[in-house]
Amino acid sequence: xxxxxxxxxxxLLGGFRILVDAAISELENRGFADVRPVHDFAMRAIxxxxxxxxxxxxxxxxxxxxxxxxxxxxxxxxxxxxxxxxGDARRKRLQVTALGNEVMQTGEKIFEGLRENWAxxxxxxxxxxxxxxxxxxxxxxxxxxxxxxxMARDGEPGTPRRSS
Numbered sequence: 001x002x003x004x005x006x007x008x009x010x011x012l013l014g015g016f017r018i019l020v021d022a023a024i025s026e027l028e029n030r031g032f033a034d035v036r037p038v039h040d041f042a043m044r045a046i047x048x049x050x051x052x053x054x055x056x057x058x059x060x061x062x063x064x065x066x067x068x069x070x071x072x073x074x075x076x077x078x079x080x081x082x083x084x085x086x087g088d089a090r091r092k093r094l095q096v097t098a099l100g101n102e103v104m105q106t107g108e109k110i111f112e113g114l115r116e117n118w119a120x121x122x123x124x125x126x127x128x129x130x131x132x133x134x135x136x137x138x139x140x141x142x143x144x145x146x147x148x149x150x151m152a153r154d155g156e157p158g159t160p161r162r163s164s
Contacts, residue, residue, distance in 0.1 A: 019114050026110045032103050034077050040107060042070050043100050046080055051093035079103060 002010065020037050027035050041060060042050075050056040057067035071094065074080040079100035082092040096104070119127035 019111065022114055023107055023110045026113075027103070027107060030106060030110075032106065035103055035107075038070065039074060039079065040104060042067075042074060043079060043096050043104055046094045047096045047101075047104075051095070056094070074100070 024035065024037065027033075038060075042056060045056055045059040048059075050059040053064050053068040053071055056071065057064045060067065060070075062070075071080065075082070078097055080094050081097050083095045085091040085093045121127075122130065
């Protein structure tokens with residue numbers, strides 16, 4: 001038997017996993033069989049300005065090499081592209097494509113549906129209280145782009161391991 005604190009952490013992680021697995025499954029049903037959770041993190045980081053392998057690596061707390069591999073997969077699948085940098089003709093920057101935006105928007109709609117299912121299970125009032133209480137505990141924006149790197153790190157506690 002785990003301690004109540006460990007049970008809480010595992011329950012929160014379990015809820016995350018259930019929602020993400022259901023969303024990935026539904027994305028597959030809608031024709032996006034090749035999308036993984038890290039792809040969403042990467043596309044959102046790119047859309048927010050992580051427009052190179054180095055910058056994406058920093059934002060995700062992963063190595064430049066891992067970022068480059070992720071970018072290659074996203075390019076191959078048509079979710080991101082390299083475009084000329086308007087400020088530097090020698091440089092190409094990453095940009096999320098229309099297909100990549102469609103995947104992110106479809107995922108958001110799927111998560112809305114999953115949220116509605118959970119709200120029906122608990123009751124809307126009870127679920128809204130749960131969400132409000134959770135935001136009080138974890139903050140308004142609990143997930144950062146660097147979550148994939150944070151989950152895989154093996155350095156000092158509280159310090160993401162980075163290599164370039």
